Amino acid sequence: MKRAIFNDRLLPYLLLGPQLIVTLVFFIWPSGEAIWQSMLLEDAFGGSSRFVWFRNFERLFDDEGYWASFETTAIFSIAVATIGLALALLLATTADRSLRGAGAYRSLLIWPYAVAPAVAGVLWGFLFNPGAGLLPYYLNLMGVAWNHQINGNQALLLVIAAACWNQVSYNFVFFLAGLQSIPRALIEAAAIDGAGPGRRFWSIVFPLLAPTGFFLLVVNIIYAFFGTFGIIDALTKGGPARSTEILVYKVYSDGFRGQDFGGSAAQSAILMGIVVVLTVVQFRFIERRIHY
Amino acid sequence: MATLQLKDVRKSYGSLEVIHGVNLEIADGELVVLVGPSGCGKSTLLRMIAGLERVSAGTVAIGGKVVNEREPKDRDIAMVFQNYALYPHMTVFDNMAYGLRNRRTPREEIEVRVRDAARILELDEYLERTPRQLSGGQRQRVAMGRAIVRKPAVFLFDEPLSNLDAKLRVHMRVEIRRLQQALRTTSVYVTHDQVEAMTLADRLVVMNKGVAEQVGSPVEVYERPATTFVASFIGSPAMNFLPVSVNGESRTLTLRGGQPLTSLDSPSPAQDIIVGIRPEDIHLQPNGQGEAVRLVVGIDLVEVLGADSVLHGRLVGSEDRIMARLPGIHRIRAGESLPLFVAPDRFHYFLQSGRRMAQQ
């Protein structure tokens, strides 16, 4: 806590004003609206709506499509998180070895973070485009018929690949920072104790990296849940046959395309609950990390 | 130039009072050192003078005017902080000029004052550098420069030397004293280092637990410490304290083991009192005129410092711990017992409460 403080009465409110106004108008109000709307049922022709308590939620939980979207989201986010983290860890540990050209590798590996998810989706869509793409042509030669516009599993694979590609540099930066903060003397002590590179990794490096890894796990799940909207929208629009419709995309498509405002709002409310849980987990963890 | 008066100054945080009414009059041009262990309230007191902490009760007056409600900038003070608080992105010149600029001092005047200060502090060559590019001692001097360019009524120093290494600290201590004597600016200096306090101060304020235990010149405080706390805080190694009992009519003092020590000239107000002996008042021989008290000490450790040696041991009989500081090198082995001598006029007498006994 600061002891050096100024005594003005009005000034702090003026300084906080812009942030607070933007927050209230564009965050708190719409979120309140979402929760309110989640309890309203709009009649089919628009105009009138009535308050129905939790009917929208009940309707949602009775809807197999919603559960299917849950399942898709689970598969998608677990895949994105594990593959993205594993690849990033592999690349970071190899880049951390003081190799010749390590700096160049690093530069080459970090820039995909700058590519918008939507653009990443378009790039991967082109790469795998059944008509014009490079890879389907060779896959066909190998006997694999690739068409993610028809085949739901292939579509899911593709969005997972694009999401990992987009996120791997983020994980890479954190793992590399984590690796570089491990004191050199520890590694050297282990080497003197007779541990080879593999053993050193599993017995020294990996445990010390675990906090970073856990933190990244939460961030990656949040990313897979919400940050991949652009990839889905640009690549598959949730299709084919809703096979890549993750929860956050369903909020959008039910709300804007399906005009089911009550249902979409109920989904928003549920997602907010999920973010709250994830954020709390993340912050509890960060509190620990400060002490460590 | 100004005087500084504190009248019953108190500070509380909520219901917790941490400064319990300090009274102090500082004359124009005087350097007063607030000294005490950490947490004694010396820094809080200084910050109240600066206006960085509110005064909960009492008054602070600078140049005869009560400044309780004035902002720091309106008190005509300058302050040197423990960590210097130099603005990291500004050059040495700008660091010193910042306060003047905020006061709309004319540009030429700023230039003159900063150059003057830089010359006095031997910073001429460094004016265009940033604090990052300076050594600890140079940074400290910039912090001083920032204070002196302002030509304030009062300088406030908050442990300005404690971030320097031992050698540099001695050097800067001397420089600060010279500077202050040249400028003759009223100064308040906070430190926990008793050597710094003794060497710098015109007058000392020894603080303990939010109370000014003694105010006086360094010699006064050393020669006649008002309490056992002051006696143990000023002087190194710290004063020895021997609990003794006063033998009624004869006014004889006896140690816990029953050994008689000396006799008091006047009646004691209490049965049990404390005799304080400075380690440097203990000798191997009963030198000089007059009687000397003989103490037999079992030695358990000898620290040879070169210029003198410090003996650690216990009085044979009473088992009181005692330290003696003897000039020169002494090859005394641990385990030996030897007689040591103290002139009784070097004794300090304290009551059980810790207060110095009157008259003695």
Add this chain to the structure above:
Amino acid sequence: MVENRPWLTVLSHLVLLAGCLVIVLPVWVAFVASTHEAATMLRPPAPMIPGTHLLDNYATVLFEGFGQASRVPQWLVLFNSLVMALGITIGKIAISITAAFAIVYFRFPLRMTCFWLIFVTLMLPVEVRIVPTFSVVASLGMLDSYAGLIIPLIASATATFLFRQFFLSVPDEMAEAARVDGAGPLRFFRDILLPMSRNSIAALFVIQFIYGWNQHLWPLLITTKESFYTIVMTVSRQANVQDGVVQWNLIMALGILAMLPPVLVIVFMQRQFVRGLTDTEK
């Protein structure tokens, strides 16, 4: 490394090379496509060697526009993206740094309430509350405007926390020295705190610029006039054209243009980027 094992070094190089290859492949294919004629694109497989139509394609995209979604010259769309990205970046930094200043250096009623209100925004990504946010912005008449593109996205808990964290690490004495030097709160902010924050500002700038530039859903929803389209949303609109011939060469040129500015920012401000990334998450 602690010991010298040649095979391990070779293996490391191989892993890294493979990684770089996978990372680069989609972008290389896109770039190559953007240098060929439309006709080449219709004969699979897509080429791997650059063609000769680079200038033609990019000139077409930038100055003429093409297809259903990009009938206006795309330099305008790039300009919109730049306005949006800079607006969001500067807006976020400006309102966050002042908010953090208020929270750290002042004590006032409802201080903690304000702090929590800002904190809560962390938990509400725009995608989650998209429908009601859209209706709020619509009811404020901010559709098809720069204000609508920028202002709803400038609240930032992460930036506020980053600055708060930084301000807490600034020694108390800095503000006290400034007070003794006669500086009031605003002057202290301008003369001392702001210059001291420049590293944090640079790091945040990189992160937020990328965030702003890469917005997709928001501009997609609130713009109906092409003169307010941004590049990222245009790319995905173009790629999803339902009827007619898909002009992959031009779409890929558009895609390259869309990713170039943020990629350049990362490449040239790598240090600030890494710092920004690791700091904002603390």
